[in-house]
Amino acid sequence: MKMARNILLVDDEAQWLRALSVTLKRRVPEAHVDTCMDGRQVLERMQSKKYSLVLLDLTMPFRSGEDILQDIKLNHPNCRVIIVTGVNEIDSAVRCMKRGAYDYFNKAGEVEALVGSVRRALEVIGLEANLEQVRESFFDRELKRPDSFKEIISCEPAVLDRLRYLEVIASSPAPVLIIGESGTGKDVFAKALHQLAYPEQPFEVISLTSMSLEQLRVTLFGSVSLEGGDTPGLVQLAGSGVLYLDEIGELSMDAQSQLVELLEHNQYFPVGAQKPVCSECRIVASSSHDLKALHQQGRFRGDLLYRLNAHELALPPLRERRLDIGLLINHFIDIAAQELNRERPLQPSNLANQLWGYGFPGNLLELKGMVFDAVSRSDNYKLNISAFAEAIQSGANNRQQQLSISFGEQLPTLAEANKALVDEAMSRTASNQTAAARLLGISQSALSRRLTKE
């Protein structure tokens, strides 16, 4: 964000202007400082180059600083202005503050105070620019890097929000914690972050389930020996890529303490080493347990938890993203047919609907297993759905229970009930007509007709 550091100094006193410019270039080297001696040219200069901060003298020939301030606030409302005054101009400086100046400085004062004010202003401007960037990328409905999410199939607004969040945090160096029930796609999201931010760098994984303290130290940190023959650990192998700590909630408290130093100071001691080594990798951790609950039970260290969840991504279970079921079945059929070297069978049109009430305790992994089983038993193009039979039955039972709609004394008209159903489906799918039509069991054109009639 280069523009955040462009400063324009406006003053008709050539000597002061030169001295201030030299001071700022030396004391605030990250800033790009330009000067302007003629108040009439300020707006023109700001048109041809973006300035985020203007240091403005109050008394100049042709145009007063107060007038110029007004113009700047009108045409460049995000630009900060620091008023530079003579000794007897405090009243007008105060007026300028009321009209939106960021700060004022008395020329007779210590230049140190002015440097401090410039630094603070640049910091605020930088923070605002970052915030704006985060806000823009988060609310921009389009994904900027869809190519990084090729492995992630979804049309659910909740999942797409997670992808946008991943894009936003990709460039941050802070750790990421991915939480979700088993099979919800934690590994896939960790790999997507790697693709987004460090595609040329390594991706190292360690599964922390039943890992002892000693195993953890050797595997993660490696070892050095006096006779040579050092063994690198995964932190070193990950280089400036990603180290993925899978199932971190399974680690013992002892073993957890080894990770605190790594996360806090980005350094670690290989086994047998006297000196710490710096780590450069991005840490991504996952857990299918609720780490905050584990912490409350005294089974997970608070200092580790709060360092890990600088960015937290909670993945919804499949039962809360039912719109994806049909898409995922198709996707898994593709993969299964290819891996099992079979003709690609077709998905029966009502399969996803039949599975509607099923809870999928094993999430996408369970669905994938069912599809692989069904494809392996398929006959030519016909998908054998016996692998789904139990789930379909259980789904039908649940659906029956959930469908027992209760009515008040006065029944709604058919038109009212229709409208209520359509509204509910549109709201559940964030107004995605294709998805809403699927929920209602009608074609998209039929839904579209109903919507235009309303």
Ligand SMILES: Nc1ncnc2c1ncn2[C@@H]1O[C@H](COP(=O)(O)OP(=O)(O)OP(=O)(O)O)[C@@H](O)[C@H]1O
């Ligand atoms: N959105 C998705 N689109 C397509 N396939 C997916 C998606 N999410 C997950 N999968 C697939 O589902 C399976 C389970 O995903 P994954 O292993 O990432 O889940 P997990 O939460 O890490 O599971 P566990 O907790 O058991 O390690 C994988 O085969 C993965 O490729």
